[in-house]
């Protein structure tokens with residue numbers, strides 16, 4: 001299946017030290033920062049052009065019609081006391097925002113001549129990548145943890161993925177790391193500790209969330225964009241999109257949502273490479289005890305905020321939303337609860353202009 005690389009894609013740059021690299025896959029991020037024990041993701045760099053929207057690395061990507069998801073406004077009861085808009089990513093082909101990532105990263109793998117991709121995921125990313133690899137005729141290997149729901153593993157297998165299971169998350173990462181120099185299987189999710197985040201090519205796909213939000217609001221940026229996060233691929237990609245379209249100073253504030261303080265702990269003075277205590281059963285999509293610095297950068301550079309929400313409250317919120325016709329996965333419902341928390345502590349007010357990225361449909365049952 002032919003994909004065309006954007007002729008203006010000029011290379012990759014480290015998001016912190018700004019070193020430049022040529023177009024290639026660097027699944028461990030910036031080699032120079034890694035050598036100093038401070039993993040840091042890269043971002044795509046383009047030569048200036050006259051495009052009206054955000055730049056994308058592949059011009060004819062493998063697609064299943066992802067994106068252009070609705071911005072739901074006037075959703076009574078989504079957040080009591082504040083009229084939020086929901087960017088409904090559950091409307092994507094496999095029910096989550098990950099389809100945006102998969103479309104670009106699978107296009108990258110095809111363009112670079114790989115036979116397949118390998119990823120660590122116990123949920124949405126695995127289902128999404130399996131689907132897009134099927135479309136592109138690529139092999140797909142997904143490393144899950146033993147506590148992944150059987151129906152999710154079955155779904156990935158039915159979609160043609162090879163699924164391998166491990167007791168602990170770190171063992172999954174070791175499995176993916178074995179492919180770091182492979183010329184046939186491309187690792188597209190993180191496997192370094194501390195984590196660096198996923199493929200910068202795939203993250204480019206998330207910039208379109210920003211473009212679509214602006215398009216649906218006649219160019220008017222919201223004050224806040226609320227994004228549930230694990231390693232912050234989505235939060236960072238959304239920030240990159242707004243930065244490209246509006247400039248860094250006018251980019252909306254990212255309100256990052258996490259299951260226990262990680263970014264919030266760093267904003268309160270902890271070291272960004274620390275290990276953060278905490279666990280979540282309700283929000284496996286948002287887990288992880290270390291930070292990918294891109295998550296922090298999305299908040300810092302947007303003058304944003306981070307909110308931690310606990311399992312019990314998120315499950316109660318998820319039940320409430322399902323009964324109100326909003327069947328979000330708990331990891332996604334967490335975003336709406338975070339707005340209630342931000343209202344309660346005065347970070348947001350009933351007049352605040354807020355878009356919540358509702359990242360995933362709940363019907364996969366995660």
Ligand SMILES: Cc1ncc(COP(=O)(O)O)c(C=O)c1O
Pocket residue numbers: 096123124125228229230231232233234235285286329331332359360
């Ligand atoms: C439902 C849902 N929301 C949010 C995220 C955020 O992940 P990240 O921080 O890696 O963008 C994920 C990732 O698995 C997810 O599945």
Ligand SMILES: [Zn+2]
Pocket residue numbers: 014015016017018019030031032033034040
């Ligand atoms: Zn660097």
